[in-house]
Amino acid sequence: MINIAVLGYGTVGSGVVEVIEKNKEMVNKKAAQELDIKYILDLRDFPNDPYGHKVIHDFNQILKDDTVTIVCETMGGTGAAYEFTKQALERGKSVCTSNKELVAKHGPELLSIAKAHSCNYLFEASVGGGIPIIRPLNYSLTAEKIEAITGILNGTTNYILSKMEREGADFEEVLKRAQEKGYAERNPEADVEGYDACRKIAILSSLMLGKNVDSEKIYTEGISKISAADFAYAKAAGKTIKLLARSKTVSEDEVLAMVAPFMIDKEHPLSMVNGVFNAVFVTGNMLGDSMYYGKGAGKLPTASAVVSDVIDCARHPGRVIMCFWEQENIRLADVSLEERSFFIRARAGFQKEIEEAFPGGRLLCLEGREQDFGYFTPVMQENDFTGKYEALADRVLGRIRLL
């Protein structure tokens, strides 16, 4: 029997208990032994909860109990969660987490502590909730040089963009409704400004490269400037708009990483990823393209991913199974040197100026829209584009990168 402690009895933590209990037979079979939840750590009491009697308030009790070999950290944050994780790993207890903030901030340190103490720090649930992606990268694509990863990694923004596309509604309006329904936080900044997706692509990139990608240095642009008008033009061009988190190996020492809204072709598999679903598109040098799709968040999908990590730990007592990455930061390539095509939405009447600034592009006028027009530039360096775009000042209304 393996004793488990769950840190934090909130949404994900209670989900972990639910998954282990509901799928007991399957979970024990896959773990090849019985898993038992011995402690649940929380500041609160849960007198009416069926597992309320397992709730304790002192982490030391868990730390000192040598029969507890696996800890699920579902508290979130980088304060107590960091301390508890570190202490558990130092005692040789494996830690399975859904805490992407902590993994993005202290991943390499915690991985090396785990390695030094022959236990594991696993975080399948930290990227893409219910999409198995960390383990495929760690176990399945092992014969591959991964060249690029492109992901839809945030459920809230994907829900908002999907709604905007379907209903022709504007950002503010859809965000407000999403907040009312609980699909977006009251302070939605971390999601809509792309910070959440940024942390996740930092984790995936670090795994891909074996070196640390500093999430704070990744170019990040959110979706708050995307409008219903942009979607009207995208639709007419057979495209849609998605918030993509991208990472591309430039050389062994350099990676290009960014988070930004992109216009993508309706033929691209990522264009089909709608609502709260997320997906990760991976390009390997032998395998070519592959894609992993699933629910990006939610209590049970996230908890199921945490429990799959617990099972993996249970199967490998005393063995380090996770590929770790070095603490050294890898160099990030300058996004502005990338070449691509851009979509511009501009005020009516300035067609000539736009065509002169970006010769050889493609004009897109929509019937019934008198106030603006669309324009697709030829492929050009972002630097070059930005200079010319900014010089057009208030003649232009917005721009979106093309994939």
Add this chain to the structure above:
Amino acid sequence: MINIAVLGYGTVGSGVVEVIEKNKEMVNKKAAQELDIKYILDLRDFPNDPYGHKVIHDFNQILKDDTVTIVCETMGGTGAAYEFTKQALERGKSVCTSNKELVAKHGPELLSIAKAHSCNYLFEASVGGGIPIIRPLNYSLTAEKIEAITGILNGTTNYILSKMEREGADFEEVLKRAQEKGYAERNPEADVEGYDACRKIAILSSLMLGKNVDSEKIYTEGISKISAADFAYAKAAGKTIKLLARSKTVSEDEVLAMVAPFMIDKEHPLSMVNGVFNAVFVTGNMLGDSMYYGKGAGKLPTASAVVSDVIDCARHPGRVIMCFWEQENIRLADVSLEERSFFIRARAGFQKEIEEAFPGGRLLCLEGREQDFGYFTPVMQENDFTGKYEALADRVLGRIRLL
């Protein structure tokens, strides 16, 4: 160092050598030691091949060499491949294969021989070539009760159907062109009649259930009756047509498995899987839906999957890592008792008869098509449908199930 033998130096076998050589550094890092190809078994000689000096003709040389601990079986077939695999496993050598025929026919036996000799029989490449799906089922979805698997599992038929959809061409015409280009075999039966997809869904279902699903008993229908006209109606209804391999848990002792063309909604993620790409859509009781997408075949994608198995073996010397399934056959549910809606294409003039036979359905007439019309029946039992459909004799031109 780990010595490897490759059995069969054809397309996949030479791909395995290529992947191990080209991605040497990455492969050795992931395997945590150096992998070396010691022997290549083939009947032919390859005097001009850079690895020609490794080619041998006698399997016993491999069998008796105790330094060879991993064997890649890329011969195909169920004759010599079966004998060699069995003998290798009995000597404690792990076997990694792309041979779906052999896995579907002798999987449980070979898995139990491997288990008895503390080695592994791995077959990631046998289902969906470059899509990592066996390992996610084995390692990632471990906390899940898998309720259903729906896959596009055959590249040739998916290529043909995608072409038919895009070009409005008929089956025979597209097949002929696919054969000319080498995308379809000269004898295309195994692909177009669904037998290949059937073997693959048998393997996935067996893994899902832990009991053997006999591929020869799975209801299997190919795509040769699908016409350009069917695609015209599908398109008008916002749908497309895909050859799906499905498996659904009915109870612990019973599974519903089938291979047949289905009309699916353009909103369904599987509708986006085009050309030689394949995908597996998995429904778990906690995770909900997830999907795995990639190249279903091809030299390097398939070889990459074989090598990922080799790496997994190298990481786990003397350890059984594969979930095995029992040899006992599980009961297959009667497909004709399933309930669903059907699309019917019928000869012009018989609208009344169709509506009387299947009241409450939806008529679909296309401008410019005088000779026939389409009709979507309400949800009904397949048994019931078939009786009524057959009674309409030559008034009907074809029928396709709806997902």
